[in-house]
Amino acid sequence: MSTHSTTLSSDLEARRSPKKAAMASFLGSTLEYYDFFIYGTAAALVFPKLFFPDGNPAIATIAAFATFGVAYIARPLGGLVMGHFGDRLGRKNVLLVTLLIMGIASLSIGLLPTYSQIGIWATALLVIARLAQGFSAGAEAAGASSLTLEHSPEGRRGFFNSFVMTGYASGMVLSTLVFIPVAALPEAQMMSWGWRIPFLLSVVVLIIAFWVRTRLDETPVFEDEVAEAEEEKKLPAGRVLKYQGGDVLRVLLMSIFSVMQTIFTVFGLSYATSHGGFERSSILAVNAIAIGLSMVMMPLAGRLSDRIGRKPLMLTAMIGCGFTIFVYFLALGTGNILLVFGASFLFMTILYSGFNGVWTSFFAELFAAPVRYTGMAMGNQLGLVVAGFGPMIGGMLLNDGTYGWIPVAVFGAGCSLLAIGAVLSARETAFTDIKLLGEPYLKATGAWPTQQADQPAMSQTKEPAPSL
Incomplete structure:
Protein backbone atom coordinates (compact mmCIF):
# COMPACT_ATOMS: atom_id res chain seq x y z
CA MET A 1 0.00 0.00 0.00
CA SER A 2 1.30 3.47 -0.77
CA THR A 3 2.57 5.74 2.02
CA HIS A 4 -0.15 7.64 3.89
CA SER A 5 -0.07 11.39 4.16
CA THR A 6 -2.10 13.96 6.01
CA THR A 7 -3.16 15.78 2.86
CA LEU A 8 -4.27 14.47 -0.49
CA SER A 9 -2.03 15.10 -3.47
CA SER A 10 -3.12 17.51 -6.16
CA ASP A 11 -3.09 14.58 -8.60
CA LEU A 12 -5.57 12.66 -6.44
CA GLU A 13 -7.78 15.74 -6.13
CA ALA A 14 -7.74 16.27 -9.89
CA ARG A 15 -8.92 12.71 -10.58
CA ARG A 16 -11.97 13.01 -8.37
CA SER A 17 -15.44 13.47 -9.83
CA PRO A 18 -17.66 14.19 -6.81
CA LYS A 19 -20.65 15.60 -8.69
CA LYS A 20 -20.68 12.80 -11.23
CA ALA A 21 -20.27 10.17 -8.51
CA ALA A 22 -23.07 11.70 -6.45
CA MET A 23 -25.38 11.71 -9.48
CA ALA A 24 -24.54 8.09 -10.33
CA SER A 25 -25.23 7.03 -6.75
CA PHE A 26 -28.41 9.09 -6.62
CA LEU A 27 -29.80 7.36 -9.71
CA GLY A 28 -28.79 3.90 -8.52
CA SER A 29 -30.51 4.50 -5.19
CA THR A 30 -33.54 5.88 -7.01
CA LEU A 31 -33.90 2.59 -8.87
CA GLU A 32 -33.31 0.50 -5.74
CA TYR A 33 -35.85 2.37 -3.62
CA TYR A 34 -38.35 2.79 -6.42
CA ASP A 35 -38.41 -1.00 -6.59
CA PHE A 36 -38.40 -1.18 -2.78
CA PHE A 37 -41.45 1.03 -2.44
CA ILE A 38 -43.52 -0.42 -5.27
CA TYR A 39 -42.94 -3.91 -3.90
CA GLY A 40 -43.79 -2.81 -0.35
CA THR A 41 -46.90 -1.02 -1.58
CA ALA A 42 -47.98 -4.01 -3.62
CA ALA A 43 -47.32 -6.32 -0.65
CA ALA A 44 -49.59 -4.17 1.49
CA LEU A 45 -52.39 -3.66 -1.05
CA VAL A 46 -52.56 -6.36 -3.73
CA PHE A 47 -50.15 -9.29 -3.29
CA PRO A 48 -52.17 -10.98 -0.50
CA LYS A 49 -54.99 -11.50 -3.01
CA LEU A 50 -52.89 -12.18 -6.10
CA PHE A 51 -50.13 -14.55 -4.98
CA PHE A 52 -51.62 -16.47 -2.06
CA PRO A 53 -54.59 -18.83 -1.75
CA ASP A 54 -57.96 -17.51 -0.63
CA GLY A 55 -58.57 -17.83 3.10
CA ASN A 56 -57.73 -15.73 6.13
CA PRO A 57 -56.87 -12.18 4.88
CA ALA A 58 -54.68 -11.49 7.92
CA ILE A 59 -52.57 -14.58 7.25
CA ALA A 60 -52.30 -13.69 3.57
CA THR A 61 -51.10 -10.18 4.48
CA ILE A 62 -48.46 -11.54 6.86
CA ALA A 63 -47.33 -13.95 4.12
CA ALA A 64 -47.08 -11.08 1.63
CA PHE A 65 -45.00 -9.11 4.14
CA ALA A 66 -42.81 -12.20 4.50
CA THR A 67 -42.04 -12.11 0.76
CA PHE A 68 -41.14 -8.45 1.27
CA GLY A 69 -38.80 -9.44 4.08
CA VAL A 70 -37.24 -12.43 2.31
CA ALA A 71 -35.23 -10.06 0.13
CA TYR A 72 -33.39 -9.00 3.25
CA ILE A 73 -32.13 -12.54 3.71
CA ALA A 74 -30.49 -12.30 0.29
CA ARG A 75 -29.08 -8.83 0.96
CA PRO A 76 -26.19 -9.99 3.21
CA LEU A 77 -25.21 -12.56 0.58
CA GLY A 78 -25.32 -9.92 -2.14
CA GLY A 79 -23.28 -7.56 0.00
CA LEU A 80 -20.68 -10.25 0.76
CA VAL A 81 -20.32 -11.52 -2.82
CA MET A 82 -20.42 -8.19 -4.61
CA GLY A 83 -18.46 -6.46 -1.85
CA HIS A 84 -15.71 -9.05 -2.33
CA PHE A 85 -15.45 -8.22 -6.03
CA GLY A 86 -15.90 -4.51 -5.38
CA ASP A 87 -12.86 -4.49 -3.06
CA ARG A 88 -10.86 -6.65 -5.47
CA LEU A 89 -11.84 -5.39 -8.92
CA GLY A 90 -13.21 -1.91 -8.29
CA ARG A 91 -16.43 -0.15 -7.36
CA LYS A 92 -17.69 0.93 -10.78
CA ASN A 93 -18.07 -2.38 -12.66
CA VAL A 94 -19.68 -4.16 -9.72
CA LEU A 95 -22.26 -1.38 -9.41
CA LEU A 96 -23.16 -1.79 -13.07
CA VAL A 97 -23.90 -5.46 -12.43
CA THR A 98 -26.07 -4.67 -9.41
CA PRO A 113 -48.66 -14.92 -13.67
CA THR A 114 -50.78 -14.93 -10.50
CA TYR A 115 -51.81 -17.68 -8.08
CA SER A 116 -55.14 -18.14 -9.83
CA GLN A 117 -53.28 -18.86 -13.06
CA ILE A 118 -50.46 -21.22 -12.04
CA GLY A 119 -51.02 -21.86 -8.34
CA ILE A 120 -48.11 -22.12 -5.92
CA TRP A 121 -45.61 -21.60 -8.75
CA ALA A 122 -46.67 -17.96 -8.84
CA THR A 123 -45.70 -17.56 -5.20
CA ALA A 124 -42.39 -19.35 -5.78
CA LEU A 125 -41.50 -17.16 -8.77
CA LEU A 126 -42.37 -14.05 -6.79
CA VAL A 127 -40.02 -15.14 -4.01
CA ILE A 128 -37.21 -15.87 -6.50
CA ALA A 129 -37.55 -12.44 -8.11
CA ARG A 130 -37.65 -10.82 -4.68
CA LEU A 131 -34.48 -12.69 -3.67
CA ALA A 132 -32.75 -11.34 -6.78
CA GLN A 133 -33.84 -7.83 -5.81
CA GLY A 134 -32.40 -8.37 -2.35
CA PHE A 135 -29.11 -9.72 -3.70
CA SER A 136 -28.70 -6.60 -5.82
CA ALA A 137 -29.79 -4.17 -3.11
CA GLY A 138 -27.34 -5.76 -0.68
CA ALA A 139 -24.46 -4.54 -2.81
CA GLU A 140 -25.88 -1.21 -3.97
CA ALA A 141 -25.77 0.99 -0.86
CA ALA A 142 -22.25 0.02 0.26
CA GLY A 143 -20.87 0.24 -3.27
CA ALA A 144 -22.49 3.61 -4.00
CA SER A 145 -21.36 4.95 -0.61
CA SER A 146 -17.77 3.78 -1.12
CA LEU A 147 -17.67 5.16 -4.65
CA THR A 148 -19.06 8.57 -3.70
CA LEU A 149 -16.96 8.84 -0.53
CA GLU A 150 -13.75 8.14 -2.44
CA HIS A 151 -14.59 10.75 -5.08
CA SER A 152 -15.54 13.43 -2.53
CA PRO A 153 -13.26 16.29 -1.40
CA GLU A 154 -12.21 16.53 2.22
CA GLY A 155 -14.63 18.39 4.43
CA ARG A 156 -17.56 17.66 2.11
CA ARG A 157 -17.82 13.88 2.22
CA GLY A 158 -21.04 13.98 4.23
CA PHE A 159 -22.68 16.39 1.83
CA PHE A 160 -21.88 14.46 -1.35
CA ASN A 161 -22.63 11.08 0.21
CA SER A 162 -26.05 12.30 1.35
CA PHE A 163 -27.14 12.05 -2.28
CA VAL A 164 -26.91 8.27 -2.07
CA MET A 165 -29.99 8.30 0.16
CA THR A 166 -31.58 11.31 -1.50
CA GLY A 167 -32.19 8.73 -4.20
CA TYR A 168 -34.27 6.90 -1.60
CA ALA A 169 -36.65 9.85 -1.41
CA SER A 170 -36.65 10.21 -5.18
CA GLY A 171 -37.56 6.54 -5.57
CA MET A 172 -40.38 6.95 -3.06
CA VAL A 173 -41.81 9.95 -4.89
CA LEU A 174 -41.59 8.27 -8.28
CA SER A 175 -43.16 5.06 -7.03
CA THR A 176 -46.00 6.95 -5.39
CA LEU A 177 -46.65 9.10 -8.44
CA VAL A 178 -47.01 5.88 -10.37
CA PHE A 179 -48.99 3.98 -7.72
CA ILE A 180 -51.50 6.69 -6.77
CA PRO A 181 -53.42 6.46 -10.06
CA VAL A 182 -53.07 2.67 -9.99
CA ALA A 183 -54.52 2.54 -6.46
CA ALA A 184 -57.40 4.76 -7.60
CA LEU A 185 -58.41 2.30 -10.33
CA PRO A 186 -61.50 0.17 -9.84
CA GLU A 187 -60.63 -2.94 -7.85
CA ALA A 188 -60.98 -5.32 -10.80
CA GLN A 189 -58.69 -3.29 -13.06
CA MET A 190 -56.06 -2.73 -10.38
CA MET A 191 -55.95 -6.46 -9.61
CA SER A 192 -55.89 -7.59 -13.24
CA TRP A 193 -53.32 -5.31 -14.88
CA GLY A 194 -52.91 -2.02 -13.01
CA TRP A 195 -50.49 -3.32 -10.37
CA ARG A 196 -48.05 -4.40 -13.10
CA ILE A 197 -47.44 -0.91 -14.48
CA PRO A 198 -45.12 0.36 -11.70
CA PHE A 199 -42.86 -2.71 -12.03
CA LEU A 200 -42.66 -2.44 -15.82
CA LEU A 201 -41.79 1.26 -15.68
CA SER A 202 -38.68 0.53 -13.59
CA VAL A 203 -36.85 -0.19 -16.83
CA VAL A 204 -36.82 3.55 -17.57
CA VAL A 205 -34.88 4.34 -14.38
CA LEU A 206 -32.57 1.39 -15.07
CA ILE A 207 -31.56 2.68 -18.50
CA ILE A 208 -30.80 6.21 -17.24
CA ALA A 209 -28.85 5.02 -14.20
CA PHE A 210 -26.84 2.49 -16.21
CA TRP A 211 -25.87 5.11 -18.79
CA VAL A 212 -24.66 7.57 -16.13
CA ARG A 213 -22.58 4.93 -14.36
CA THR A 214 -20.82 3.84 -17.54
CA ARG A 215 -19.48 7.40 -17.83
CA LEU A 216 -17.96 7.43 -14.34
CA ASP A 217 -14.28 6.65 -13.66
CA GLU A 218 -13.05 4.26 -10.99
CA THR A 219 -12.28 6.00 -7.70
CA PRO A 220 -8.72 7.33 -7.37
CA VAL A 221 -8.54 6.03 -3.78
CA PHE A 222 -9.18 2.48 -4.98
CA GLU A 223 -6.64 2.83 -7.79
CA ASP A 224 -3.93 4.18 -5.49
CA GLU A 225 -4.57 2.35 -2.22
CA VAL A 226 -6.07 -0.99 -3.21
CA ALA A 227 -5.35 -1.92 -6.81
CA GLU A 228 -1.67 -2.57 -6.15
CA ALA A 229 -2.17 -4.38 -2.82
CA GLU A 230 -2.53 -7.92 -4.14
CA GLU A 231 -2.26 -9.56 -0.73
CA GLU A 232 -5.07 -7.43 0.68
CA LYS A 233 -7.34 -8.23 -2.27
CA LYS A 234 -7.41 -11.98 -1.70
CA LEU A 235 -10.15 -12.23 0.91
CA PRO A 236 -11.57 -8.86 2.05
CA ALA A 237 -14.25 -10.51 4.23
CA GLY A 238 -11.71 -12.42 6.31
CA ARG A 239 -9.49 -9.39 6.72
CA VAL A 240 -12.26 -7.01 7.74
CA LEU A 241 -13.57 -9.47 10.33
CA LYS A 242 -10.06 -10.05 11.65
CA TYR A 243 -9.07 -6.40 11.97
CA GLN A 244 -12.37 -4.49 12.09
CA GLY A 245 -14.92 -6.99 13.37
CA GLY A 246 -16.04 -4.51 16.02
CA ASP A 247 -16.91 -1.95 13.34
CA VAL A 248 -18.88 -4.55 11.38
CA LEU A 249 -20.91 -5.20 14.54
CA ARG A 250 -21.44 -1.47 15.12
CA VAL A 251 -22.73 -0.98 11.58
CA LEU A 252 -25.02 -4.01 12.00
CA LEU A 253 -26.58 -2.58 15.16
CA MET A 254 -26.93 0.92 13.71
CA SER A 255 -28.56 -0.51 10.59
CA ILE A 256 -31.30 -2.11 12.68
CA PHE A 257 -32.62 1.43 13.15
CA SER A 258 -33.85 1.23 9.54
CA VAL A 259 -36.81 -0.75 10.88
CA MET A 260 -38.36 2.69 11.40
CA GLN A 261 -38.45 3.15 7.64
CA THR A 262 -40.13 -0.16 6.86
CA ILE A 263 -42.65 0.22 9.68
CA PHE A 264 -43.59 3.65 8.34
CA THR A 265 -43.73 2.88 4.64
CA VAL A 266 -45.08 -0.68 4.61
CA PHE A 267 -46.68 -1.63 7.92
CA GLY A 268 -48.01 1.89 8.47
CA LEU A 269 -49.66 1.87 5.04
CA SER A 270 -51.38 -1.43 5.75
CA TYR A 271 -52.45 -0.33 9.24
CA ALA A 272 -53.79 3.03 8.03
CA THR A 273 -55.98 1.45 5.36
CA SER A 274 -57.16 -1.58 7.34
CA HIS A 275 -57.50 -0.09 10.86
CA GLY A 276 -57.40 3.69 10.44
CA GLY A 277 -60.08 3.97 7.79
CA PHE A 278 -57.93 5.99 5.38
CA GLU A 279 -58.08 5.74 1.60
CA ARG A 280 -55.08 4.11 -0.06
CA SER A 281 -54.38 7.13 -2.25
CA SER A 282 -54.50 9.53 0.74
CA ILE A 283 -51.87 7.67 2.78
CA LEU A 284 -49.69 7.14 -0.28
CA ALA A 285 -49.80 10.88 -0.94
CA VAL A 286 -48.90 11.71 2.69
CA ASN A 287 -45.97 9.28 2.60
CA ALA A 288 -44.75 10.65 -0.72
CA ILE A 289 -44.83 14.27 0.46
CA ALA A 290 -43.17 13.53 3.82
CA ILE A 291 -40.38 11.49 2.26
CA GLY A 292 -40.14 13.74 -0.80
CA LEU A 293 -39.43 16.75 1.42
CA SER A 294 -36.55 14.81 2.93
CA MET A 295 -34.76 15.31 -0.39
CA VAL A 296 -34.07 18.79 0.97
CA MET A 297 -33.36 17.71 4.54
CA MET A 298 -30.85 14.94 3.82
CA PRO A 299 -28.23 17.09 2.03
CA LEU A 300 -28.62 19.63 4.85
CA ALA A 301 -28.02 16.86 7.38
CA GLY A 302 -25.00 15.62 5.43
CA ARG A 303 -23.54 19.11 5.23
CA LEU A 304 -24.19 19.76 8.92
CA SER A 305 -22.43 16.50 9.77
CA ASP A 306 -19.37 17.82 7.91
CA ARG A 307 -19.31 20.70 10.38
CA ILE A 308 -20.30 19.14 13.74
CA GLY A 309 -19.68 15.43 13.16
CA ARG A 310 -21.68 12.36 12.16
CA LYS A 311 -22.55 11.11 15.65
CA PRO A 312 -24.64 14.09 16.85
CA LEU A 313 -26.93 13.81 13.81
CA MET A 314 -27.29 10.05 14.17
CA LEU A 315 -28.10 10.24 17.88
CA THR A 316 -30.66 13.02 17.41
CA ALA A 317 -32.45 10.99 14.75
CA MET A 318 -32.51 7.79 16.77
CA ILE A 319 -33.68 9.35 20.00
CA GLY A 320 -36.27 11.50 18.24
CA CYS A 321 -37.75 8.68 16.16
CA GLY A 322 -37.89 6.44 19.22
CA PHE A 323 -40.44 8.87 20.69
CA THR A 324 -42.26 10.10 17.59
CA ILE A 325 -43.16 6.62 16.35
CA PHE A 326 -45.76 6.66 19.13
CA VAL A 327 -47.00 10.05 17.92
CA TYR A 328 -47.33 8.69 14.39
CA PHE A 329 -49.54 5.77 15.40
CA LEU A 330 -51.63 7.98 17.67
CA ALA A 331 -52.24 10.25 14.68
CA LEU A 332 -53.32 7.27 12.54
CA GLY A 333 -55.93 6.49 15.19
CA THR A 334 -57.55 9.92 14.91
CA GLY A 335 -58.74 9.53 11.34
CA ASN A 336 -57.47 13.08 10.67
CA ILE A 337 -55.25 13.18 7.59
CA LEU A 338 -53.72 16.53 8.57
CA LEU A 339 -52.56 15.16 11.92
CA VAL A 340 -51.13 12.12 10.13
CA PHE A 341 -49.20 14.40 7.79
CA GLY A 342 -47.86 16.46 10.70
CA ALA A 343 -46.68 13.35 12.52
CA SER A 344 -45.18 11.95 9.31
CA PHE A 345 -43.36 15.21 8.62
CA LEU A 346 -41.80 15.24 12.09
CA PHE A 347 -41.00 11.51 12.07
CA MET A 348 -39.67 10.97 8.56
CA THR A 349 -38.90 14.38 7.02
CA ILE A 350 -37.14 15.99 9.97
CA LEU A 351 -35.84 13.31 12.33
CA TYR A 352 -35.24 10.27 10.14
CA SER A 353 -33.36 12.47 7.64
CA GLY A 354 -30.71 12.98 10.31
CA PHE A 355 -29.96 9.27 9.99
CA ASN A 356 -30.61 8.83 6.28
CA GLY A 357 -28.48 11.78 5.25
CA VAL A 358 -25.49 10.67 7.31
CA TRP A 359 -25.24 6.89 7.59
CA THR A 360 -23.87 6.36 4.07
CA SER A 361 -20.80 8.44 4.85
CA PHE A 362 -20.46 7.36 8.50
CA PHE A 363 -20.61 3.62 7.81
CA ALA A 364 -18.17 3.82 4.90
CA GLU A 365 -15.74 6.01 6.85
CA LEU A 366 -15.42 3.44 9.62
CA PHE A 367 -13.50 1.12 7.28
CA ALA A 368 -10.13 1.28 5.51
CA ALA A 369 -10.17 1.43 1.70
CA PRO A 370 -9.06 -2.20 1.02
CA VAL A 371 -12.05 -3.59 2.96
CA ARG A 372 -14.50 -0.65 2.83
CA TYR A 373 -17.06 -2.10 0.41
CA THR A 374 -17.09 -5.51 2.09
CA GLY A 375 -17.08 -4.25 5.67
CA MET A 376 -19.90 -1.78 5.18
CA ALA A 377 -21.98 -4.22 3.14
CA MET A 378 -21.65 -7.04 5.67
CA GLY A 379 -22.66 -5.01 8.69
CA ASN A 380 -25.32 -2.93 6.96
CA GLN A 381 -27.09 -5.79 5.22
CA LEU A 382 -27.10 -8.11 8.23
CA GLY A 383 -28.71 -5.34 10.26
CA LEU A 384 -31.26 -4.68 7.55
CA VAL A 385 -32.59 -8.24 7.87
CA VAL A 386 -34.46 -7.03 10.96
CA ALA A 387 -35.74 -3.99 9.05
CA GLY A 388 -36.90 -6.17 6.17
CA PHE A 389 -39.01 -8.32 8.43
CA GLY A 390 -40.23 -5.29 10.38
CA PRO A 391 -43.64 -5.21 8.65
CA MET A 392 -44.14 -8.94 9.23
CA ILE A 393 -43.07 -8.63 12.88
CA GLY A 394 -45.43 -5.67 13.18
CA GLY A 395 -48.30 -7.75 11.80
CA MET A 396 -47.58 -10.47 14.35
CA LEU A 397 -47.31 -8.00 17.26
CA LEU A 398 -50.43 -6.05 16.36
CA ASN A 399 -53.25 -6.49 18.87
CA ASP A 400 -56.94 -5.73 18.67
CA GLY A 401 -58.36 -2.45 19.88
CA THR A 402 -57.58 1.23 19.56
CA TYR A 403 -54.09 0.89 21.03
CA GLY A 404 -53.22 -2.47 19.55
CA TRP A 405 -50.30 -0.80 17.75
CA ILE A 406 -48.36 -0.13 20.99
CA PRO A 407 -46.29 -3.38 20.82
CA VAL A 408 -45.25 -2.40 17.27
CA ALA A 409 -44.09 1.04 18.42
CA VAL A 410 -42.24 -0.50 21.38
CA PHE A 411 -40.48 -2.85 18.98
CA GLY A 412 -39.34 0.14 16.88
CA ALA A 413 -38.17 2.03 19.96
CA GLY A 414 -36.23 -1.02 21.15
CA CYS A 415 -34.38 -1.17 17.83
CA SER A 416 -33.52 2.51 18.29
CA LEU A 417 -31.92 1.77 21.67
CA LEU A 418 -29.64 -0.86 20.15
CA ALA A 419 -28.57 1.58 17.45
CA ILE A 420 -27.92 4.36 19.97
CA GLY A 421 -25.54 2.13 21.91
CA ALA A 422 -23.61 1.36 18.72
CA VAL A 423 -23.28 5.04 17.78
CA LEU A 424 -21.99 5.94 21.23
CA SER A 425 -19.25 3.30 20.96
CA ALA A 426 -18.13 4.31 17.44
CA ARG A 427 -15.31 6.65 16.42
CA GLU A 428 -16.14 10.08 15.04
CA THR A 429 -14.99 10.06 11.41
CA ALA A 430 -16.09 13.38 9.90
CA PHE A 431 -12.79 15.20 10.39
CA THR A 432 -10.37 12.38 9.54
CA ASP A 433 -8.33 12.42 6.31
CA ILE A 434 -9.65 9.75 3.94
CA LYS A 435 -6.28 7.98 3.95
CA LEU A 436 -6.45 7.61 7.74
CA LEU A 437 -9.95 6.11 7.88
CA GLY A 438 -10.18 2.58 9.25
CA GLU A 439 -7.59 3.14 11.97
CA PRO A 440 -7.79 -0.40 13.50
CA TYR A 441 -7.11 -1.99 10.11
CA LEU A 442 -4.29 0.39 9.23
CA LYS A 443 -2.53 -0.11 12.57
CA ALA A 444 -2.94 -3.90 12.52
CA THR A 445 -1.55 -4.22 8.99
CA GLY A 446 1.34 -1.80 9.54
CA ALA A 447 -0.10 0.79 7.15
CA TRP A 448 -0.73 3.46 9.80
CA PRO A 449 1.75 6.34 9.38
CA THR A 450 3.45 6.43 12.80
CA GLN A 451 4.54 10.02 12.34
CA GLN A 452 0.85 10.98 12.12
CA ALA A 453 -0.41 8.83 14.98
CA ASP A 454 -0.71 11.72 17.37
CA GLN A 455 -1.92 14.27 14.84
CA PRO A 456 -5.11 16.11 15.86
CA ALA A 457 -8.24 15.81 13.77
CA MET A 458 -8.51 17.82 10.58
CA SER A 459 -9.95 21.26 10.91
CA GLN A 460 -13.48 21.65 9.69
CA THR A 461 -14.03 23.11 6.28
CA LYS A 462 -16.04 26.31 6.36
CA GLU A 463 -16.70 26.68 2.63
CA PRO A 464 -20.34 26.60 1.59
CA ALA A 465 -21.62 23.33 0.22
CA PRO A 466 -21.64 23.25 -3.59
CA SER A 467 -24.81 22.47 -5.45
CA LEU A 468 -25.12 19.61 -7.88
Missing part, protein backbone atom coordinates in the same frame (compact mmCIF):
# COMPACT_ATOMS: atom_id res chain seq x y z
CA LEU A 99 -28.18 -2.30 -11.52
CA LEU A 100 -28.82 -4.96 -14.14
CA ILE A 101 -29.83 -7.57 -11.57
CA MET A 102 -32.27 -5.18 -9.89
CA GLY A 103 -33.79 -4.01 -13.16
CA ILE A 104 -34.32 -7.51 -14.56
CA ALA A 105 -35.83 -8.78 -11.29
CA SER A 106 -38.31 -5.90 -11.09
CA LEU A 107 -39.32 -6.28 -14.72
CA SER A 108 -39.88 -9.99 -14.09
CA ILE A 109 -42.27 -9.31 -11.21
CA GLY A 110 -44.37 -7.13 -13.50
CA LEU A 111 -44.72 -10.06 -15.93
CA LEU A 112 -45.49 -12.82 -13.41
